[in-house]
Amino acid sequence: MRIVAFFVLFFGLIGCRESVQPTLVDKPVEVRRPQSFPPFEFPADNRPTALRIQLGRQLFYDTRLSSSNAIHCGSCHVLSAAFTDGRATSPGIAGIAGRRNAPTLANVAWMKRFMMEGGVPTLETQALAPLHDSLEMGTNMMRAVHRLNEDGDLKALAKAAYGRDSIDPFVVTRALACFQRTFVSGDSRYDRFLLGQKDQINEHELRGRDLFFSERTQCGSCHGGVFFTDMEYHNIGLYAVYSDEGKARATHLPGDVGKFKTPTLRNIQLTSPYMHDGSIASLEEVIAFYNRGGEPHINRDVRVRALQLSKQECDDLLAFLMTLTDWNFVQQKDLLPLER
Numbered sequence: 001m002r003i004v005a006f007f008v009l010f011f012g013l014i015g016c017r018e019s020v021q022p023t024l025v026d027k028p029v030e031v032r033r034p035q036s037f038p039p040f041e042f043p044a045d046n047r048p049t050a051l052r053i054q055l056g057r058q059l060f061y062d063t064r065l066s067s068s069n070a071i072h073c074g075s076c077h078v079l080s081a082a083f084t085d086g087r088a089t090s091p092g093i094a095g096i097a098g099r100r101n102a103p104t105l106a107n108v109a110w111m112k113r114f115m116m117e118g119g120v121p122t123l124e125t126q127a128l129a130p131l132h133d134s135l136e137m138g139t140n141m142m143r144a145v146h147r148l149n150e151d152g153d154l155k156a157l158a159k160a161a162y163g164r165d166s167i168d169p170f171v172v173t174r175a176l177a178c179f180q181r182t183f184v185s186g187d188s189r190y191d192r193f194l195l196g197q198k199d200q201i202n203e204h205e206l207r208g209r210d211l212f213f214s215e216r217t218q219c220g221s222c223h224g225g226v227f228f229t230d231m232e233y234h235n236i237g238l239y240a241v242y243s244d245e246g247k248a249r250a251t252h253l254p255g256d257v258g259k260f261k262t263p264t265l266r267n268i269q270l271t272s273p274y275m276h277d278g279s280i281a282s283l284e285e286v287i288a289f290y291n292r293g294g295e296p297h298i299n300r301d302v303r304v305r306a307l308q309l310s311k312q313e314c315d316d317l318l319a320f321l322m323t324l325t326d327w328n329f330v331q332q333k334d335l336l337p338l339e340r
């Protein structure tokens with residue numbers, strides 16, 4: 001009798017362990033790149049694999065990364081809004097209003113520096129910012145990893161993905177970055193048009209495109225290239241007096257007051273409200289703002305000045321901006337939380 005009980009117990013335990021921690025086998029993954037995008041190298045210590053991306057995906061939507069246990073990265077970076085959140089500034093824990101408008105995370109793999117004043121050099125280090133910011137997630141990395149390590153399945157996944165015995169800050173920041181580098185958006189109507197599908201864009205939109213890239217508006221000189229950003233910092237005269245000093249917060253130089261990283265205009269139709277503080281509600285109003293030429297500010301870029309665009313020209317510009325939406329991107333199921 002005792003022997004039978006022993007076997008039942010013994011095999012029962014083995015069976016049980018196996019179901020909790022199945023052997024996870026990882027494999028390299030190739031992140032697809034639209035034809036027109038420049039090649040991109042993943043960092044040597046964070047090459048993409050199926051399990052790294054899966055771990056990053058789980059962490060991106062994990063509320064254990066916030067002290068209130070109520071928000072995750074995806075609370076402010078919502079896929080259907082191209083990873084923005086539709087709010088002027090994002091409330092963090094306890095509903096305290098944040099300072100800035102959540103930017104899109106589309107194509108972050110190609111961005112050179114992060115945050116609107118460019119204070120963060122890599123996507124790996126960027127994840128530390130919301131985790132420590134009391135207005136956003138308000139927890140800190142050591143507390144977060146402690147909580148995550150209580151989860152055996154997650155630990156097994158982290159071990160298979162990065163070869164570490166426990167979940168540590170290295171694993172969390174790299175997995176989050178690895179997942180975010182799969183946010184690739186380059187399939188708008190305008191992209192298809194550039195690849196030769198001429199019927200994707202109508203006359204009205206073409207006139208808008210010509211205006212956008214013209215000497216007259218200079219829009220394309222800052223919002224140029226495949227990502228519709230020069231990745232530089234400019235003051236566009238949004239205010240005569242800035243309460244958020246932008247780049248000067250990082251450099252403390254008076255000449256940098258009011259300078260912000262040029263935002264990409266890909267998916268711009270989906271990412272309202274606009275500007276660093278979400279102060280402009282619609283694209284029509286953004287265009288009206290540029291048409292007026294901005295507020296007087298000593299650092300205002302000379303390219304921003306009254307444009308004298310007619311109503312028709314404003315409409316054309318708007319129509320062009322609407323061709324930059326990638327509807328497939330915002331419906332990509334593998335960017336949503338894993339279904340359980």
Ligand code: HEC
Pocket residue numbers: 060065071072073074075076077090091092093098100101102103104105108111113114115116117123126127130131135136137176
């Ligand atoms: C409470 C809302 C909120 C939460 C939660 C949040 N973010 Fe953000 N995120 C923002 C805002 C606002 C900014 C702009 C901050 C700035 O530039 O000063 C931002 C900026 C970023 C950027 C920089 C993008 C760029 O182009 O410079 C990345 C990347 C990012 N967040 C990823 C994450 C990740 C990963 C998490 C989860 C660990 C996260 N965010 C959680 C609101 C949020």
Ligand code: HEC
Pocket residue numbers: 217218219220221222223233234235236238260261262263264265268271273274275276277283286287290291301303304317
């Ligand atoms: C001197 C460079 C420059 C020029 C010229 C310029 N922009 Fe911008 N644009 C910026 C910067 C920088 C911001 C962010 C400013 C801020 O948040 O304070 C911005 C913001 C925007 C936004 C809001 C983006 C978002 O995600 O919030 C839109 C839309 C836009 N610009 C469209 C245009 C159009 C259309 C033109 C031409 C009429 C134009 N821009 C000309 C640099 C420029």
